[in-house]
Amino acid sequence: MNVGISDLKGIEKQIKIKWNTQNIPFNSGVTTNDIVRSGVHANVSIDYHKTDNIFSTEIDLKGSQYLYFLPFGKTTDISLQSNWKTPSFTGTFLPDDNNVSSEGFTAHWNILHLNRNYPQAWIGSRYNLIDSSFGTDLLLPVDNYKKTYRVAKYAIFFLVLTFMVFFFVEVLKKVFIHPIQYLLVGLAIIVFYTLLLSFSEYIRFNFAYILASILTLGLITLYTIAILKSSKIGLMIFGILLTMYLFIFTIIQLEDLALLIGSLGVFIILSIVMFFSRKIDWYNTKIGDDDNSF
Secondary structure: OEEEOOOHHHEOOOOEEEEOOEEEEOEEOOOOOOOOOOEEEOOOOOOOOOOOOOEEEOOOEOOOOEEEEOOOOOEEEEEEEEOOOOEEEEEOOOOOEEEEEOOEEEEEEEEEHHHOOOOOOOOOOOOOHHHHOEEEEEOOOOOHHHHHHHHHOOHHHHHHHHHHHHHHHHHHOOOOOOHHHHHHHHHHHHHHHHHHHHHHOOOOHHHHHHHHHHHHHHHHHHHHHHHHOOHHHHHHHHHHHHHHHHHHHHHHHOOOOHHHHHHHHHHHHHHHHHHHOOOEEOOOOEEOOOOOOO
8 A cells, every 4th residue: 555645754653554453554655656645554364355445544744834635536535624823625526615813724525436537447557547636735924024024015106106205296296305305215225125024023023013113104204294385285295294104015915815905005095196187288397287286
């Protein structure tokens, strides 16, 4: 008897099989590569006078990222129960029923031999058995580093949108902002991600995000008020940046809807930018109408 195990390093202790009334230890390797490429095998005695040979085994594995099965039986009935909170059911067959909660998950498959594209017996390796595999991936929960990476993906979006806001202020309010001042604001936004990662190593990610946002928003707002000599414009910049940071914070809390909410949010922001830029004569950098307010 061969038992296929793709990652033999995960075996914790000696494996034995209870074959009818005998306890037989497994040996390393498989006796043929026609069905599985790696695994263990046991030498069992088949009693041809019996209609059924009953067997069972227990396998302790560690370090697995996924657990897949192949439906070799005429009826393959599998029930999984685990305290892992983030499974991803995948493969050719999805569970007939499953339940995922904060306590873990349960899943059940019932597959007939008619559901797969190979017979019960054959010679050689003419069939691709992997195509019928199914099971679950054990997804790792999103940690602080992954969350920071997800936030950092919006860095260019933050920079471009912030620079556009300052450019609109420069054009519509008839003020001059030096390129060095643009550079300093951009550096302040980039430092936000360093602060976020640093704080998240010592406190919870949400608190780290709030703290890094307050420091960055405060710095940019005070700097804007100082260079433009206008509290009104500084508060407006603060409101726009606060909205963006809240938007990103909402996205990273989501998993299934993150892409949808992110796409809709970017579309709405782009629409607002296009609306406020509609009066600008880009060839003369003048407002289309006499009104020069937002």
